[in-house]
Amino acid sequence: MNPFALIIIMLTVVLGTLIVMTSSHWLMVWIGFEMNMLAIIPILMKKYNPRSMEACTKYFLTQATASMLLMLAITINLVHSGQWSTMKPLDPTASIVMTLAMAMKLGLAPFHFWVPEVAQGIQLSSGLILLTWQKLAPMSILYQISPTINSTLILTLSILSVAVGGWGGLNQTQLRKIMAYSSIAHMGWMTAAMMFSPMMALLNLVIYIILTTTTLMMFMMNSTTTTLSLSHTWNKTPLLTTAILATLLSLGGLPPLSGFLPKWMIIQELTKNDNIILPTFMVITALLNLFFYMRLTYSTSLTTFPSTNNMKLKWQLNPTKTTIYLPPLIILSTLILPLSPMLILLE
Amino acid sequence: MNLFTSSMLLTLLILMMPVMMSNLNIYTKSSYPNYVKTMVSYAFMTSLIPTIIFIQSGQDMVISNWHWMTIQTMKLTLSFKLDYFSMIFMPVALFVTWSIMEFSLWYMHSDPNINRFFKYLLMFLITMMILVTANNLFQLFIGWEGVGIMSFMLIGWWFGRADANTAALQAILYNRIGDVGLLMAMAWFLFNLNTWELQQIFSLNPTNTNLPLAGLLLAATGKSAQFGLHPWLPSAMEGPTPVSALLHSSTMVVAGIFLLIRFYPLTENNKTIQTMMLCLGAITTLFTAICALTQNDIKKIVAFSTSSQLGLMMVTVGINQPHLAFLHICTHAFFKAMLFMCSGSIIHSLGDEQDIRKMGGLYKTLPFTTTALITGSLALTGTPFLTGFYSKDLIIESINTSYTNAWALMLTLIATSLTAVYSTRIIYFALMGQPRFPTLILINENNPLLMNPIKRLLMGSIFAGFLISNNITPMTVPQMTMPTHLKMTAIMITLLGFTVALELSLATQNLKFKSPSNSTKFSTLLGYFPTTMHRLQPFLNLLASQKVASMILDLTWLENILPKSISAFQMSTSTMISTQKGQIKLYFLSFLITLALTLLTLKYI
Numbered sequence: 001m002n003p004f005a006l007i008i009i010m011l012t013v014v015l016g017t018l019i020v021m022t023s024s025h026w027l028m029v030w031i032g033f034e035m036n037m038l039a040i041i042p043i044l045m046k047k048y049n050p051r052s053m054e055a056c057t058k059y060f061l062t063q064a065t066a067s068m069l070l071m072l073a074i075t076i077n078l079v080h081s082g083q084w085s086t087m088k089p090l091d092p093t094a095s096i097v098m099t100l101a102m103a104m105k106l107g108l109a110p111f112h113f114w115v116p117e118v119a120q121g122i123q124l125s126s127g128l129i130l131l132t133w134q135k136l137a138p139m140s141i142l143y144q145i146s147p148t149i150n151s152t153l154i155l156t157l158s159i160l161s162v163a164v165g166g167w168g169g170l171n172q173t174q175l176r177k178i179m180a181y182s183s184i185a186h187m188g189w190m191t192a193a194m195m196f197s198p199m200m201a202l203l204n205l206v207i208y209i210i211l212t213t214t215t216l217m218m219f220m221m222n223s224t225t226t227t228l229s230l231s232h233t234w235n236k237t238p239l240l241t242t243a244i245l246a247t248l249l250s251l252g253g254l255p256p257l258s259g260f261l262p263k264w265m266i267i268q269e270l271t272k273n274d275n276i277i278l279p280t281f282m283v284i285t286a287l288l289n290l291f292f293y294m295r296l297t298y299s300t301s302l303t304t305f306p307s308t309n310n311m312k313l314k315w316q317l318n319p320t321k322t323t324i325y326l327p328p329l330i331i332l333s334t335l336i337l338p339l340s341p342m343l344i345l346l347e
Numbered sequence: 348m349n350l351f352t353s354s355m356l357l358t359l360l361i362l363m364m365p366v367m368m369s370n371l372n373i374y375t376k377s378s379y380p381n382y383v384k385t386m387v388s389y390a391f392m393t394s395l396i397p398t399i400i401f402i403q404s405g406q407d408m409v410i411s412n413w414h415w416m417t418i419q420t421m422k423l424t425l426s427f428k429l430d431y432f433s434m435i436f437m438p439v440a441l442f443v444t445w446s447i448m449e450f451s452l453w454y455m456h457s458d459p460n461i462n463r464f465f466k467y468l469l470m471f472l473i474t475m476m477i478l479v480t481a482n483n484l485f486q487l488f489i490g491w492e493g494v495g496i497m498s499f500m501l502i503g504w505w506f507g508r509a510d511a512n513t514a515a516l517q518a519i520l521y522n523r524i525g526d527v528g529l530l531m532a533m534a535w536f537l538f539n540l541n542t543w544e545l546q547q548i549f550s551l552n553p554t555n556t557n558l559p560l561a562g563l564l565l566a567a568t569g570k571s572a573q574f575g576l577h578p579w580l581p582s583a584m585e586g587p588t589p590v591s592a593l594l595h596s597s598t599m600v601v602a603g604i605f606l607l608i609r610f611y612p613l614t615e616n617n618k619t620i621q622t623m624m625l626c627l628g629a630i631t632t633l634f635t636a637i638c639a640l641t642q643n644d645i646k647k648i649v650a651f652s653t654s655s656q657l658g659l660m661m662v663t664v665g666i667n668q669p670h671l672a673f674l675h676i677c678t679h680a681f682f683k684a685m686l687f688m689c690s691g692s693i694i695h696s697l698g699d700e701q702d703i704r705k706m707g708g709l710y711k712t713l714p715f716t717t718t719a720l721i722t723g724s725l726a727l728t729g730t731p732f733l734t735g736f737y738s739k740d741l742i743i744e745s746i747n748t749s750y751t752n753a754w755a756l757m758l759t760l761i762a763t764s765l766t767a768v769y770s771t772r773i774i775y776f777a778l779m780g781q782p783r784f785p786t787l788i789l790i791n792e793n794n795p796l797l798m799n800p801i802k803r804l805l806m807g808s809i810f811a812g813f814l815i816s817n818n819i820t821p822m823t824v825p826q827m828t829m830p831t832h833l834k835m836t837a838i839m840i841t842l843l844g845f846t847v848a849l850e851l852s853l854a855t856q857n858l859k860f861k862s863p864s865n866s867t868k869f870s871t872l873l874g875y876f877p878t879t880m881h882r883l884q885p886f887l888n889l890l891a892s893q894k895v896a897s898m899i900l901d902l903t904w905l906e907n908i909l910p911k912s913i914s915a916f917q918m919s920t921s922t923m924i925s926t927q928k929g930q931i932k933l934y935f936l937s938f939l940i941t942l943a944l945t946l947l948t949l950k951y952i
Binding site for chain 2: 057058061062065069092093096097100104110111113114116117150152153164167168169170171172181288
C-alpha cells in the first residue's frame with residue numbers, strides 16, 4: 001500500500017480509539033467507533049482476494065450493527081436521563097443494550113461467530129491489529145459503564161465465551177483461528193473480572209495484548225499460518241522454538257509465567273466475593289485452552305517434525321525480517337510475575 | 348429292666364462288629380458279605396426282645412452312657428431314647444435290611460468290591476440306628492450327617508459313570524440345604540432352652556416355636572425330598588438297586604419325617620407349622636405322582652412313588668397325626684423295599700435293562716417276581732387288609748374327617764388315585780403283553796438268595812400291617828364314625844385309578860404315538876423343576892456375574908465413565924462449536940435472538 005495512505009489510515013485508527021477512550025460526550029464515543037471501523041477496513045484488505053473481501057465485509061457488517069446498537073443505547077439513555085455525559089450512571093435498559101453492543105464489538109459469545117472467520121481471511125499483521133488494538137476501545141467503554149452493568153448479563157456472556165473459546169479451539173490447525181478463539185476466551189475472563197474489579201480486567205487486557213502481540217509477531221517472523229509450517233521452526237530459527245514454547249505456555253496461564261498473573265488476580269477477586277463455581281468453571285475451560293497451546297508446542301518445540309529434504313539448513317541463512325520489538329516483548333510476556341506485589345499501588 | 352437295656356445295647360454291638368472287624372483286618376475268611384448279613388439277622392432277632400418288652404409293659408427307656416462334654420451350662424452325653432418310635436422302627440428296619448443284604452448277595456455277586464459295598468450298607472444302618480435312637484439333637488445330627496454321607500458313597504458306587512457322580516453330588520447339595528434348617532433349630536434350642544435333650548425340650552414346652560419348627564421342616568424337606576428340594580431322589584436311582592431299596596425307600600428318606608414325628612409335642616401346639624406341613628406334603632404328593640406317570644425307567648417310577656408316599660406322610664403329620672405317619676413309615680418300608688427288589692430281579696434278569704418299554708411278558712417267565720410285584724403294588728395302593736391298608740386308609744379317613752384345608756385334601760385324593768395309575772402302568776408294561784426284550788437272555792429267578800428275601804418281605808407286605816397295628820399301644824383315638832361315602836373314598840378312587848389306567852393302556856396299545864402334548868411334557872420334564880433350578884439359575888447367576896465383572900466393572904466403570912466419556916464429549920462439543928456455515932444472515936439471526944431474549948428477560952422478568 002502507498003506509505004502515505006498507510007500512515008493516514010493508521011493514524012485514523014489510533015485517533016478513533018483515543019477519541020473513544022477520552023470523550024465525555026456519548027456522541028463523540030460513537031463517532032470514534034465509526035472512525036475506527038471505517039479506517040481499519042483498508043488495513044484488513046491488504047491483499048486483494050475474495051477471502052479478504054469476505055472477511056472485511058463480515059467485519060464491517062458486525063461492527064456497524066454494533067455501532068448502531070451503541071447509538072440506540074445512547075438514545076435510550078438520552079430519553080431517560082436527558083443528558084449526554086459519560087460520567088453519569090446509565091439507565092438500566094441503555095446499559096443492557098450498550099453491554100450487548102460492546103460484546104459484539106469484542107467478539108464475546110454468542111456474538112463470536114465473526115472472529116475466527118475474519119481472523120482467518122486476513123494477513124497476520126492485520127490480524128495482530130484486529131486482535132489487540134481493536135479491543136482497547138470497547139474495553140474502555142465497558143470500564144466506564146462497569147458500575148451499572150447488569151451482572152447476570154455479563155456473567156452469562158463471560159461463561160459462554162470461555163466455553164466457546166475453549167472448545168472451539170480444540171478442532172483447529174490454522175494458527176489465526178487458534179488465536180481468534182484464544183481472544184474470545186480471554187475476553188470472557190476480562191468481562192468476568194469487570195463485574196467485581198474493573199482494574200483486574202484492565203490488567204488482564206494489558207497482559208493479553210502483550211502476549212498476543214508477542215505470539216503473532218513470532219508467527220509473522222516465519223510467516224507461518226498453519227501448525228504444519230510452525231512445526232518447521234526448528235529448521236529456520238531454532239531459537240524461536242524456545243520462545244514460542246514459553247509464550248504459548250504463558251498464554252495458557254501457567255505459573256510462573258506472566259500469563260498466570262491476570263488469572264490469579266481474577267480468581268482472587270471472584271473468590272473474595274463468594275463466587276466459587278464460576279472461577280472453577282473458568283479454570284477448567286482454561287485447561288482446554290492450554291491443551292491446544294500445548295499441542296502447538298508439541299509439534300513445534302518438543303519434537304522435531306519431519307520436513308522436506310531440500311532445505312534442512314535454512315537456519316544457516318541470514319534472517320531478513322527485522323524483529324526489533326520481539327525480545328522485550330518476550331521478556332515481558334514471560335517474566336512479569338515477580339512484579340505482582342506492585343499491584344498494591346492500585347489500591 | 349436289665350434285659351431291655353442289655354439286649355438293646357447288644358443289638359447295637361452286633362451291628363458294630365463287622366465294621367470293627369474290617370477295620371482291624373481280623374476277619375480273613377472269604378465270605379465277609381455273608382457274615383454281615385448273618386450279623387444283621389442276629390441283630391434283628393435280638394432287637395425283637397426289647398420291642399416285645401416294650402409292647403408288653405409299655406415302658407420307655409433312656410440309656411445315658413457317657414458324658415461327652417459340658418459347654419458352659421449344657422451337658423452333652425451319649426444317650427439313647429428307647430421309646431415308642433425307636434423301639435418299633437428298629438426291628439422293622441433291621442428286618443428290611445436283612446432281606447436287602449441277602450438280595451444284594453445275589454445282585455452284586457459279580458462286583459469285585461462287594462466287601463466294601465456291604466461295609467457301606469452296614470455303616471449306613473449303624474448311622475440310621477444312631478439317628479433313630481438319639482435322645483439329643485447332637486446325636487441325631489451325627490446320625491443325620493452319617494446317613495447323608497453314606498448315601499453319597501452308595502449312590503456314587505459306580506463312580507466311573509458321570510451321571511452317578513452328579514447324582515451323588517446332587518443328593519449331598521440338597522441334603523445340605525435341609526441341614527441348614529436343622530442347624531437353625533438346634534441353635535434356637537440352644538439359645539432359648541439351653542438344651543438339646545428331647546425330654547427337656549418337651550417339658551419346657553416353649554410357646555413361640557415357629558422358628559425352630561420351620562427349621563425342622565426345612566430339614567425334613569431336604570432329607571425326605573419334599574417339593575422344592577426333591578430332585579435328588581429320582582437322580583439317586585443311579586445307585587445299585589439294593590441302595591435304592593434300603594436308603595431311598597425305607598430308611599434314609601423317612602429320617603426327615605421321623606424328625607418331625609419326634610417333635611410332635613411341639614408341633615401339636617403350632618397351627619401355622621401344621622398348615623405348612625399339610626400344604627407342602629399335599630403339593631409334594633401330587634406333583635411327584637404326576638411326574639411318575641410318564642417315566643420310562645422302572646426304578647424312577649418307584650422312586651417317585653416313594654416321594655409321593657413321603658408327601659403323604661408329611662400330610663399326616665400336618666393334620667396332627669404323628670402316630671399314623673409313623674405307622675405308615677413302618678408299613679411302607681416293607682412293600683417299597685420289596686418293589687425295589689422285584690425291580691432289581693427284573694432288571695438283572697433282562698440283562699440290566701431298566702426301560703419298561705423294553706420289558707413285557709414277564710408274567711410267565713418270572714412268576715414269583717410277578718406275584719411279589721403285584722402284591723406290593725396292591726399293598727401300596729391300600730388294598731383292604733394288606734399292609735398298606737392299615738396305615739393308608741386310616742390316613743385318608745383322618746384327612747376326610749378332620750377340620751382341614753379342603754384343597755390339600757383334594758390334592759391328596761387325586762394323588763392316591765394316581766398311585767393306582769402308575770402302579771398299573773408298571774404292571775402293564777413290565778408283566779403283561781408280549782415280550783419286548785431281545786430273545787437271547789437267560790431268565791432265571793431260581794436263586795434262593797433272591798427268592799428268600801422277597802418271600803420274607805412278601806409275608807411282611809401281607810401280614811405286617813395287621814400284626815403291627817394290633818400290637819402297638821394306641822396313642823390316639825382313631826376316628827370311629829363317618830358317613831359311608833367318606834369311608835369308601837379311598838377304595839373308590841383307587842379302583843377308579845386302576846380301571847382308568849388299565850382301560851387306557853389296553854385301548855391305546857396299538858395306536859400310533861403322537862407328539863407329546865403340553866401336559867405330557869410337564870410330566871416328562873418333571874414339572875420343569877430341574878430345568879429351571881439346575882440349569883437356568885446357575886446360568887443366570889454366571890451371566891450376571893460375567894456382565895458385572897467384565898462389562899460393568901471393566902468396560903463401563905474403568906473405561907467409559909470418565910476417560911472415554913470425557914474425550915467423546917470434548918470432541919463432539921468442539922466440532923459442534925467450531926463448525927460454522929459462514930452465512931452472515933445466520934449470525935445476524937443469532938444476534939437478533941440474543942438481543943430480544945436479553946431485553947425480555949432482564950427488563951421484564
